[in-house]
Amino acid sequence: MSGVSDPNRQNMSEFVQVNRKVFYAAADRNKDVILEQLKPILDKSRLVLEVGSGSGQHIYRFSKDYPNVVFQPTEYDSNLLTSIDAYADELNKEGYHINPALELDATNSEHWERVQKVGLQSQDQQHQQKQVNSAATPTIHGVYDLLITTNVFHISPWIVGQSIVRGAGKVLRNGGRLAIYGPFKKDGKFNTESNRQFDETLRGRNPSWGVRDIEEIEAVAKNEADLKLDRIIDMPSNNYMLLFSKVAN
Numbered sequence: 001m002s003g004v005s006d007p008n009r010q011n012m013s014e015f016v017q018v019n020r021k022v023f024y025a026a027a028d029r030n031k032d033v034i035l036e037q038l039k040p041i042l043d044k045s046r047l048v049l050e051v052g053s054g055s056g057q058h059i060y061r062f063s064k065d066y067p068n069v070v071f072q073p074t075e076y077d078s079n080l081l082t083s084i085d086a087y088a089d090e091l092n093k094e095g096y097h098i099n100p101a102l103e104l105d106a107t108n109s110e111h112w113e114r115v116q117k118v119g120l121q122s123q124d125q126q127h128q129q130k131q132v133n134s135a136a137t138p139t140i141h142g143v144y145d146l147l148i149t150t151n152v153f154h155i156s157p158w159i160v161g162q163s164i165v166r167g168a169g170k171v172l173r174n175g176g177r178l179a180i181y182g183p184f185k186k187d188g189k190f191n192t193e194s195n196r197q198f199d200e201t202l203r204g205r206n207p208s209w210g211v212r213d214i215e216e217i218e219a220v221a222k223n224e225a226d227l228k229l230d231r232i233i234d235m236p237s238n239n240y241m242l243l244f245s246k247v248a249n
C-alpha cells in the first residue's frame with residue numbers, strides 16, 4: 001500500500017504493534033465512516049463474515065455497536081490472526097460475540113467450506129440447537145447475513161477479488177449482503193488523478209495489484225454469484241462502498 005498524494009491511503013508502514021494487537025492508522029481513520037454505511041444492514045444481521053480482517057480493528061469497532069451479532073473474522077496473513085483475536089478477546093470478555101479468526105485465502109475452496117461450516121455452527125448456537133457434526137459436508141445454502149471486505153481488491157491479484165465475490169455467492173443466505181469498500185474505477189476511468197497515481201504505484205510494487213473496475217466486479221457478481229449491485233456509495237478520500245444483495249437461485 002502506498003500513500004501517494006492521499007493521506008488517507010493505507011500504508012503498511014503506518015502501523016504499530018502493542019503486545020498482540022496491530023494498529024493500522026488507516027483502519028482507525030475509516031472505521032466509523034464504514035460502520036455508518038453498514039448500520040442499516042447490521043441492524044438486521046445476526047451473523048457477519050469479514051474477509052481480510054487485517055489487524056482486527058474493523059471487526060472490533062463494528063462489534064462494539066452490535067453486541068448481539070456474531071462476527072466471523074478471517075485473514076490471509078496467518079501472522080495477523082493473533083492480533084484479530086486479541087481485539088476480539090477484549091470484547092468477548094464483556095459478553096460480545098467475535099469468533100476466533102480463521103485463515104482464509106479467498107482462492108482456496110476448502111477455506112470457504114470451513115468458513116461455511118463454522119457459520120452453520122454459529123447459527124446453530126444462536127438457535128440453541130445441537131451442533132453440526134464436524135464431519136458433515138457443508139450445506140450449499142448460505143448462512144451469513146453480511147460479508148464485509150475493506151481495502152482488499154486493489155492490494156491483491158484480481159483472482160482474489162473474483163474469488164471473494166464467488167465465495168460470497170456461496171456463503172451468503174438469500175437476501176444476504178456483500179459490502180466491498182475501497183478505491184475503484186467506474187467504466188474503466190479513475191475518479192481522481194490521485195487514484196490514477198495510486199494505481200500506478202500499486203502496480204509498480206506488484207504487477208498483479210491495482211485499482212479494479214466496478215463494472216468488472218459487477219459482471220462476476222451477476223454471472224457467477226447471483227449477486228445484484230444495489231448501490232455505489234461515495235465515501236471519503238475518493239473511495240466507494242459497493243453494496244450487493246444475494247438473489248434467490
Ligand SMILES: C[S@@+](CC[C@H](N)C(=O)[O-])C[C@H]1O[C@@H](n2cnc3c(N)ncnc32)[C@H](O)[C@@H]1O
Binds near residue numbers: 001026051104107150
Ligand atoms: C490493506 S490490507 C486490508 C486489511 C483490512 N481489511 C483493513 O482495511 O485494514 C489487505 C488485505 O488483503 C487481504 N488479502 C490479500 N490476499 C488475499 C487472499 N488471497 N485471500 C484473502 N484475502 C487476501 C489480506 O488479508 C490483507 O489483510
